[in-house]
Amino acid sequence: MVGRVGERLILDAEPLGDRLLQLTVASPGGGLEALNVEAAARAYLLPINTDASTLARGVEAEGVEAWVEDWLSPPRYDRLVEVVVVEGGWRGVGRVASALEARGVARRVNRYPGPLVEVLWRLGLRPGCPLGRVCDPLEDYGVLSLAVVEAYSWHGPISSPLEKPGRLRVVCGGWEEAVGGVDGALDVLRGCRPHVVVARSPVRLILEGSSRFREYLWFEPDRNLVGPRGLIVWMRISWLPYTMAHGAPIGRVLTAAEAREAYRRRYLLDERAPRHERFRSLRSLVESDMPGAARLPEPGVYWGVVQLDYSSLYPRLIAMYNISAETVDTPCENTLDPAPGYGGHRVCMDRRGLVPEVLGRLVDLREEARRRGAGEEQEAIKWILVSGFGYLGFRNSLFGSITAYETVTAAARKALAAAEEAAVEMGYRVIHSLVDSVFIQPVEPRGTPREVAREIERRTGVPVKIEAEYKWLYIPPTLRGHGAVNKYYGALESGGVKLKGIAAVRRDTPEIVREAQASAIARLAEARHPGEWPGAVERAWKVIEGYMRLLREGEPPVEKLVIEKRVDPGSSRNTPWRRAWLKSPVQTPTVKYVVAGGGRPHPVWLGPPGSIDRQYYIKLLERAAGELPKPVPQRQA
Structure with missing residues (x-):
C-alpha cells in the first residue's frame, strides 16, 4: 500500500505543558513540523490494604479524575482485580501517584512502556503512520525524506568527534555532493530539507556542535540493528515514538508490542507479580x-x-x-x-x-x-x-x-x-x-x-x-x-561463496586479515570437484603466506590495521578496546584503534601511530588461517 500524497507522518511525541502532547511530524513540503494535541495523562494504581472505590474518592479530592476498572491479574490472567485509574495533567497525575505510593496505600501498575505511549494508544496516534489514521506496518513511507552525511579521515569513516574530517559526503534529494567542511554540509541540508539525517554518532556530534543544526531527527547506524526504513517498521509495530525506538534494544520493541496486546485484553502489567515455578523433581x-x-x-x-x-x-x-x-x-x-x-x-x-x-x-x-x-x-x-x-x-x-x-x-x-x-x-x-x-x-x-x-x-x-x-x-x-x-563456509552452486562465523565476516576483524582470509577462500572456490581441491588449498595458503610476509617484513597500510569494537560502558574488563575507548574525552558506541608498538591500543582520532605491533597482527592472521583447510590431503566425503 502506498502512502497518500500530502499526508503528514507522525515521527515523535513528547509531553508539553500540563495537558498537551507535542507531535513531531514529517511535513509533505520537507522539514519537520510541531503539532499540539490535547492529551491527559493516566496512572494505574493497585490498592494496598484499602478498598478501590474508597481510594478513588480520595484521589478525586486532589483535583484529578479517578475511577475503578477491572483488570486480569498475572501470572495466569484468570483473576479479576480492581485498579484505580487516575487521569489529569502530566504533572498532577505523577504527583498524586507518587504521593499514594509513598504513603503505602497503592502502587503503580501498567507502567510499561510508559505514560507517553499509553496516551498514543488511547488517541490512536501511531508513530510512523500518517496523522489521522492507523496504517499497515509495511505501507510506503510517503513523504518521509532522508539525507546521509558521511565524514572521512585518514583511516576511513571517522570514529570520534575529536577527529577533523578531511572530507564530507552528503546524499540528499537524489543528489550526492562532496563538501569541504561542516558549513558546506549544513548548506546542502538546508537546501533539501530532509526529515531525518543518517549519520554515525561521531558525525552527529560534529554537526550538532553548530548552532545552525537543530532542524532534523537523527538516525545513527552504529546505534541501531536496522536501517531507517526498519526503524519506521519497529515504530509502527511497537507504537514507540522515534526517540524511544531509535537505539532501542530489540527486547524493548517486542515488549512494547506485547504490552499493547495486554492493554487491549485488560491484562495487568505488574512487574512485582510473583512468577514462581512449580516444584519439580x-x-x-x-x-x-x-x-x-x-x-x-x-x-x-x-x-x-x-x-x-x-x-x-x-x-x-x-x-x-x-x-x-x-x-x-x-x-x-x-x-x-x-x-x-x-x-x-x-x-x-x-x-x-x-x-x-x-x-x-x-x-x-x-x-x-x-x-x-x-x-x-x-x-x-x-x-x-x-x-x-x-x-x-x-x-x-x-x-x-x-x-x-x-x-x-x-x-x-x-x-x-x-x-x-x-x-x-x-x-x-x-x-x-x-x-x-x-x-x-x-x-x-x-x-x-x-x-x-x-x-x-x-x-x-x-x-x-x-x-x-x-x-x-x-x-x-x-x-x-x-x-x-x-x-x-562454502562455494555455492549458483556462484560466489557463503561465509558464516569466520574472521572474514566478523566486524571486529581488521581489514588486512579479512582481506587475506577472503582472498584465500576465493582460491578454494576455484575447486569444482574433489580432484581440484588439493591444488586449491595450496593456492589458498600461498595467499596467506604473502600476507604473512607483508606483516613481518613489509609496510602494511596502516588504515587496514584498524580494529573497530563495540564497547559496553558497564564492563570493567581491561581489554585493549576499552583502554582505547577510555582515552577519548568524548565516548561513542564504538571505538576504532590500531595496536601500536609494545601492544599499546592507539585510538585513530590521535592520528596514525608511530609504530605497529607486528606480532599482534600476525597472531590475528594465524588465527584466521586456522579456519582454512590445511595443505595436506583432506578427508573427502
Missing part, C-alpha cells in the same frame, strides 16, 4: 532444562551439500502450540504436549496466549514483507522474532517464564530430530544440524532436496526452504579437534 529438571539442538560436526570438506532451513522456527512453534507464560502448565479442559518425550510441558489450548498472538501476527507480517520484496522491512521484523524466544526465558521479561521457554526448546529439538529422520529415510546423510538448519548430502537419494523439504514440512507443520546448495562445504576444526558448531 531433579530428573524432571534435567529432562526439561535443555537448549535447542546442535550436533558437533566432523571437520573437513563435504561435496554436494544442501542446507535446509526452517522458516522462523521458534516463533512459529510458539504460535502453533500456543506457548505463553499463562498457558503452560495451566489447568484447563484441553491441553497439549507439543513434544512428547522431549521433556516439555503441557499447554492449555482453551484460550489464545498473549505471546503466540503477537508473534503469530509478526510471522505473517514477515511473510507478507517477503512477498512484497520489502527486504529491509522483513529484516526488521526478523530481528523482533529472533528476540521473541529469548525474552520468553529472560528472568526480567514481563511476559516470559522458564517453563514456556523449556516448552519451546523441547518442540524445537523434536522438529530438528524430525528433519534429520526425514532426510536419512530419503537417502541423505546429515552432515550438520544447528538450531533450525540441517545440512544434508546425498548418499542414495530417493527424492530431490526440495522433496526432502516438503516431507519435513509435512511432518512438522513448519515451512522449510532450501537456504543454499554448495559445490563444497568446509567446516573448520576447533582447538579440541571437533568441527566448529557455528562456523562454516
Whole structure:
C-alpha cells in the first residue's frame, strides 16, 4: 500500500505543558513540523490494604479524575482485580501517584512502556503512520525524506568527534555532493530539507556542535540493528515514538508490542507479580532444562551439500502450540504436549496466549514483507522474532517464564530430530544440524532436496526452504579437534561463496586479515570437484603466506590495521578496546584503534601511530588461517 500524497507522518511525541502532547511530524513540503494535541495523562494504581472505590474518592479530592476498572491479574490472567485509574495533567497525575505510593496505600501498575505511549494508544496516534489514521506496518513511507552525511579521515569513516574530517559526503534529494567542511554540509541540508539525517554518532556530534543544526531527527547506524526504513517498521509495530525506538534494544520493541496486546485484553502489567515455578523433581529438571539442538560436526570438506532451513522456527512453534507464560502448565479442559518425550510441558489450548498472538501476527507480517520484496522491512521484523524466544526465558521479561521457554526448546529439538529422520529415510546423510538448519548430502537419494523439504514440512507443520546448495562445504576444526558448531563456509552452486562465523565476516576483524582470509577462500572456490581441491588449498595458503610476509617484513597500510569494537560502558574488563575507548574525552558506541608498538591500543582520532605491533597482527592472521583447510590431503566425503 502506498502512502497518500500530502499526508503528514507522525515521527515523535513528547509531553508539553500540563495537558498537551507535542507531535513531531514529517511535513509533505520537507522539514519537520510541531503539532499540539490535547492529551491527559493516566496512572494505574493497585490498592494496598484499602478498598478501590474508597481510594478513588480520595484521589478525586486532589483535583484529578479517578475511577475503578477491572483488570486480569498475572501470572495466569484468570483473576479479576480492581485498579484505580487516575487521569489529569502530566504533572498532577505523577504527583498524586507518587504521593499514594509513598504513603503505602497503592502502587503503580501498567507502567510499561510508559505514560507517553499509553496516551498514543488511547488517541490512536501511531508513530510512523500518517496523522489521522492507523496504517499497515509495511505501507510506503510517503513523504518521509532522508539525507546521509558521511565524514572521512585518514583511516576511513571517522570514529570520534575529536577527529577533523578531511572530507564530507552528503546524499540528499537524489543528489550526492562532496563538501569541504561542516558549513558546506549544513548548506546542502538546508537546501533539501530532509526529515531525518543518517549519520554515525561521531558525525552527529560534529554537526550538532553548530548552532545552525537543530532542524532534523537523527538516525545513527552504529546505534541501531536496522536501517531507517526498519526503524519506521519497529515504530509502527511497537507504537514507540522515534526517540524511544531509535537505539532501542530489540527486547524493548517486542515488549512494547506485547504490552499493547495486554492493554487491549485488560491484562495487568505488574512487574512485582510473583512468577514462581512449580516444584519439580531433579530428573524432571534435567529432562526439561535443555537448549535447542546442535550436533558437533566432523571437520573437513563435504561435496554436494544442501542446507535446509526452517522458516522462523521458534516463533512459529510458539504460535502453533500456543506457548505463553499463562498457558503452560495451566489447568484447563484441553491441553497439549507439543513434544512428547522431549521433556516439555503441557499447554492449555482453551484460550489464545498473549505471546503466540503477537508473534503469530509478526510471522505473517514477515511473510507478507517477503512477498512484497520489502527486504529491509522483513529484516526488521526478523530481528523482533529472533528476540521473541529469548525474552520468553529472560528472568526480567514481563511476559516470559522458564517453563514456556523449556516448552519451546523441547518442540524445537523434536522438529530438528524430525528433519534429520526425514532426510536419512530419503537417502541423505546429515552432515550438520544447528538450531533450525540441517545440512544434508546425498548418499542414495530417493527424492530431490526440495522433496526432502516438503516431507519435513509435512511432518512438522513448519515451512522449510532450501537456504543454499554448495559445490563444497568446509567446516573448520576447533582447538579440541571437533568441527566448529557455528562456523562454516562454502562455494555455492549458483556462484560466489557463503561465509558464516569466520574472521572474514566478523566486524571486529581488521581489514588486512579479512582481506587475506577472503582472498584465500576465493582460491578454494576455484575447486569444482574433489580432484581440484588439493591444488586449491595450496593456492589458498600461498595467499596467506604473502600476507604473512607483508606483516613481518613489509609496510602494511596502516588504515587496514584498524580494529573497530563495540564497547559496553558497564564492563570493567581491561581489554585493549576499552583502554582505547577510555582515552577519548568524548565516548561513542564504538571505538576504532590500531595496536601500536609494545601492544599499546592507539585510538585513530590521535592520528596514525608511530609504530605497529607486528606480532599482534600476525597472531590475528594465524588465527584466521586456522579456519582454512590445511595443505595436506583432506578427508573427502
